[in-house]
């Protein structure tokens with residue numbers, strides 16, 4: 001059972017992972033339409049000079065649908081700045097603040113933020129407590145197993161999170177040192193889940209409804225978080241909800257959904273939209289048997305919204 005302010009989830013949740021450059025407003029809306037219980041927006045820096053850039057403003061655009069919480073993810077290494085940024089986000093209408101303690105990117109690590117913090121649990125504690133105390137909305141944390149492969153700090157991190165009043169923990173089953181290498185490991189997350197009052201969502205390499213259901217059945221997680229496997233397949237959320245929570249499968253309209261997604265990207269990003277839409281189109285069509293010969297070159301050649309939309313129609317006719 002997960003409670004995030006006025007949002008209650010009695011059943012295991014299936015959620016979209018935060019992905020910078022991917023989990024923007026159009027993609028979050030699409031995933032939510034197909035059953036994602038909620039989604040975490042792309043990270044924004046807590047540093048005041050970075051929080052108000054054009055990029056951050058785009059990342060902080062939310063659907064007005066009141067059925068889904070607006071979850072803002074903050075990244076930063078200074079407790080006072082994190083607290084201040086959380087207050088700004090609450091005033092702007094955020095329903096939940098998520099703290100990024102999992103990102104291994106060098107740019108983030110240089111600021112002693114993201115997963116770099118896992119080497120300094122005292123600082124983790126200071127950040128979590130300062131943020132929770134600064135706002136009245138719930139604060140969640142997204143993290144990894146630990147900093148190095150030989151020292152999993154997740155159990156200690158969970159104790160700190162619980163003591164600081166964190167509402168929800170999401171864990172990617174890799175260490176910072178692993179980045180995206182190897183396989184996600186779920187047992188250490190299950191061990192923590194068995195010993196905490198905190199709701200725990202498992203993340204990492206989840207790519208099918210069967211796998212998601214098995215993780216919940218075997219380990220009792222409060223939910224699954226899906227990132228890369230949702231790119232090009234937002235319908236995966238419907239399959240997961242059917243398998244895990246016995247919801248009926250909705251009618252899926254792939255080509256129409258893709259066209260609407262592409263249109264929404266152009267509306268949000270303007271001139272940049274063509275590049276972002278192109279990346280999504282590659283994800284949508286790369287499972288097709290003729291992708292390399294047929295879809296890939298055509299997607300690369302389409303230079304504006306009209307050409308991309310015409311391609312989707314062409315691919316739909318050929319399917």
Ligand SMILES: Cc1cc2nc3c(=O)[nH]c(=O)nc-3n(C[C@H](O)[C@H](O)[C@H](O)COP(=O)(O)O)c2cc1C
Nearest residue numbers: 017018019020042043100172204205206226227228
């Ligand atoms: C392109 C990309 C961008 C990401 N951006 C973020 C981010 O902004 N914040 C965050 O906490 N994690 C970020 N992640 C990590 C994902 O949320 C997730 O933890 C990771 O991809 C493992 O889950 P998956 O195997 O389901 O993709 C990103 C991952 C990818 C691939």
